[in-house]
Amino acid sequence: MSNSISSLFSSSEISLVVSQLETRLDAPITVEKDEVKTDQAQISALGAVQGALSSLSSALSQISDPSSIDAMQATVSNSNVTASAAASAVGGSYALSNIILAKPQELLSTLYASGSAQIGSGAGTLTFTFDGGGSATVNVASGSASVGGIAKAINTADVGVTASIIQSGSGAYLSLQGTETGTSEAFGVTGTGSLAGLNYSASGSGSTLSLTQAARNAQFDLNGALVEEPGNSDLSVVQGLTINLTASGSASIKIAASTENLSTALTSFTSEFNNALSVLAKETEYKAASSSSGSASKSSSSAQVGPLLGDVSVEQLSQALLSSIASAAGSGVSAASIGLTLGSGGSLTFSSATLASAYAKNPEAVNNLVQKIEQSVSGVLAGAIGSGGSSTSGSGAGEIGEESTNLQSTVTSLDEAISTQESLAAQQVASLEEAFSTAESKFSSASTTLSYLSAILGTSSGSGG
Numbered sequence: 023m024s025n026s027i028s029s030l031f032s033s034s035e036i037s038l039v040v041s042q043l044e045t046r047l048d049a050p051i052t053v054e055k056d057e058v059k060t061d062q063a064q065i066s067a068l069g070a071v072q073g074a075l076s077s078l079s080s081a082l083s084q085i086s087d088p089s090s091i092d093a094m095q096a097t098v099s100n101s102n103v104t105a106s107a108a109a110s111a112v113g114g115s116y117a118l119s120n121i122i123l124a125k126p127q128e129l130l131s132t133l134y135a136s137g138s139a140q141i142g143s144g145a146g147t148l149t150f151t152f153d154g155g156g157s158a159t160v161n162v163a164s165g166s167a168s169v170g171g172i173a174k175a176i177n178t179a180d181v182g183v184t185a186s187i188i189q190s191g192s193g194a195y196l197s198l199q200g201t202e203t204g205t206s207e208a209f210g211v212t213g214t215g216s217l218a219g220l221n222y223s224a225s226g227s228g229s230t231l232s233l234t235q236a237a238r239n240a241q242f243d244l245n246g247a248l249v250e251e252p253g254n255s256d257l258s259v260v261q262g263l264t265i266n267l268t269a270s271g272s273a274s275i276k277i278a279a280s281t282e283n284l285s286t287a288l289t290s291f292t293s294e295f296n297n298a299l300s301v302l303a304k305e306t307e308y309k310a311a312s313s314s315s316g317s318a319s320k321s322s323s324s325a326q327v328g329p330l331l332g333d334v335s336v337e338q339l340s341q342a343l344l345s346s347i348a349s350a351a352g353s354g355v356s357a358a359s360i361g362l363t364l365g366s367g368g369s370l371t372f373s374s375a376t377l378a379s380a381y382a383k384n385p386e387a388v389n390n391l392v393q394k395i396e397q398s399v400s401g402v403l404a405g406a407i408g409s410g411g412s413s414t415s416g417s418g419a420g421e422i423g424e425e426s427t428n429l430q431s432t433v434t435s436l437d438e439a440i441s442t443q444e445s446l447a448a449q450q451v452a453s454l455e456e457a458f459s460t461a462e463s464k465f466s467s468a469s470t471t472l473s474y475l476s477a478i479l480g481t482s483s484g485s486g487g
Contacts, residue, residue, distance in 0.1 A: 036458055043454055047447035051440055058436050060329075061429045067305040067329035068426040071336060074294075074301040075407045075422070081294040082403070084287040085396050088389040091287060095280035096263060102273040104266045111262025111277050117245055118265075119272040124203035124240035124254050129211065129222050129231040130188075131196040137170040137187045139194070142216030148176070149214075150183050153224075153237075154206030158182060167216040169196050183209065196220075200237060204252025208237035240267055281381045284392070285374040288362070292372040295343065295399075299368060302340045305330040335421045339406055344368060346398035353387035355380060357395065360388050 084091070094113070096105040102121060134141070145164040151157040158181035162172055173185035173196060182202065188195040200207045211231060213220035222231040240251045244259060251257050254267040263277060309326040330336045348364055350357045357363070361376035381388045407420040419427070 040451060040454060044447070044451055047443075047450060051443050051447070054436050054440050054443075058433055058440070061433045061436075063329040064333075065426055065429050065433070068336075068422055068429070070301050071305060071330070071339075072407055072422050072426070074298040075339075075403055078291075078294040078298045078399070079403050079407070081287075081291045082396055082399055085284070085291060085392050086400075088284055088287075088392045091283040092385070092389070093280040093283040094262065094277055095282065097276045097278070099274040100271075102267070102269045102271045103275065104268060105275045106264045107277050108262040108264075111260075113277050113279060115277075116260065116263075116275045117243075117272070118274065119243045121242040121267055121270050121272060122238070122240060123267055123270055124252060125235055125238050126200035126203050127208045127233070127237035128200075128235035129198040130234045131169075131220065131231055133190070133193045133195060134169050135193050137189070137194045138168050140168050141172065141219060142167045144216045146213060146215030146217030148172070148217055148220060149212045150181055151210045151212070152182065152206070153208040154204075162217060164216075169194055172196060172217070172220075182207070197234075198231070202252075203237065203254065204239050205237050206252060242267070279381065279385055281374065281378045284381075284388075285377055288372050288377065288392070289374070292362070292370050295347075295370050299340055299343065299370075302336065304328060306333065306337050307331065333425075335406075335425070339402065340368070342402045343399065346402055347395060350391060350395045350398060352391050352394055353384070355384065355387045355391050357391070360391060362395070 092109065094107040094109055094111040096107040096111070098105050103118060143164075144167070146162050146167055148160045148162070149157055150160075158179070160176050160179045160181060162175045166172075166175065169187055173187055176183060176185040176198070182200060184199050184201055186197045186199070188197050198211070200209060208224065210224060211220060211222040219230055222229045222233070224233075240254050240257075242249055249257075249259050251259070257265040257267070259265065263275070265275070305328045307326065307328040308331050311325040344364060347357050347362060347370060359376070360380045361373035363371050363373070365371060377388070403420075405420055406422050408423060
């Protein structure tokens with residue numbers, strides 16, 4: 023008999039027994055881990071689908087009420103005016119004639135030797151009095167009463183008048199100009215101290231500054247009605263229409279409905295629609311294995327399978343979305359006739375020019391059809407991700423959200439089961455190893471006892487002989 027269990031079982035044999043037990047215990051755990059990986063891949067794919075459909079829902083909300091985003095456009099006949107129309111503008115034509123631009127007042131001093139020439143000695147003030155009411159005073163310090171110094175002081179004070187120096191071959195002039203146009207912005211000038219020589223009055227009495235341009239309002243006839251405004255820009259003389267005068271003369275303005283805003287919304291919708299189709303195709307795709315061979319090399323690839331291949335509810339979404347466009351028609355117009363065309367590859371294209379043409383013929387029919395498309399696509403999305411277009415999982419999140427929630431619950435349960443089984447497996451392996459260790463210890467103890475008895479019996483037998 024051997025002195026230890028290792029004489030009965032080698033260490034390799036013991037390791038083999040333990041390994042076989044671990045393999046048997048790990049088998050169901052491996053299956054469950056593979057299922058977790060599959061479920062997690064599906065959850066991720068469902069998340070991608072939810073995100074794409076949610077983005078489509080957001081784009082869709084922009085066309086839920088097409089009439090609310092209808093725009094009006096102003097078209098002008100020439101560069102004498104520019105114009106813009108708000109949504110509140112009413113379609114029509116407007117003729118502008120006898121346009122006279124508004125001007126600011128301009129004054130010019132007498133000729134001085136140069137821009138650095140002193141107008142007077144010591145400090146002084148200039149007081150500007152405006153016809154529309156109000157006045158402002160500019161103080162010029164002693165030693166700064168030169169042509170250039172006065173101009174700098176006026177511009178720094180920012181009193182509604184700007185100053186500049188006009189150079190000529192024989193000297194320099196001080197030029198004063200109002201910052202605003204219109205008759206109410208006409209101004210008088212009163213100088214004191216070293217600037218007492220700078221004065222202007224509309225009556226001409228005591229004026230040393232010459233009037234080179236009188237302040238005036240803008241004037242024009244609009245469809246025969248005389249209009250007078252203090253400025254040339256942002257004139258709101260017709261509801262929803264803003265006019266800017268740029269030159270004298272005449273011009274015409276036409277206001278008509280525009281598809282600009284609706285076109286922008288449909289462009290965004292088309293982009294998100296195609297993105298949703300692309301994501302659905304990717305997550306449910308199947309590409310068969312391929313192989314090629316030749317004299318020089320051989321190559322092959324395994325089949326590619328999307329995580330959601332075979333998921334009927336997801337696979338049917340693409341067809342449902344496409345049908346919602348293809349079947350839309352009403353009042354003599356179809357999706358294609360307003361610029362929404364389905365290609366042979368299953369993608370959607372949009373033509374703003376086609377939309378504009380259809381809109382010009384029948385804007386109400388176009389708006390109704392767009393709204394019908396929105397409602398049809400919204401119905402598909404409601405079933406998939408909930409009526410609110412939300413990608414939030416759980417109740418009310420649609421089939422996609424509920425499926426994702428159920429898969430996540432399955433993954434949680436599997437993770438818990440795997441953890442429990444791994445713990446039990448570890449205990450069984452440890453018990454087996456402990457059993458081998460105990461057996462070895464017992465056999466070692468028995469071998470020692472046997473050796474002791476053999477020694478005694480051997481000694482006794484020798485003495486008796």
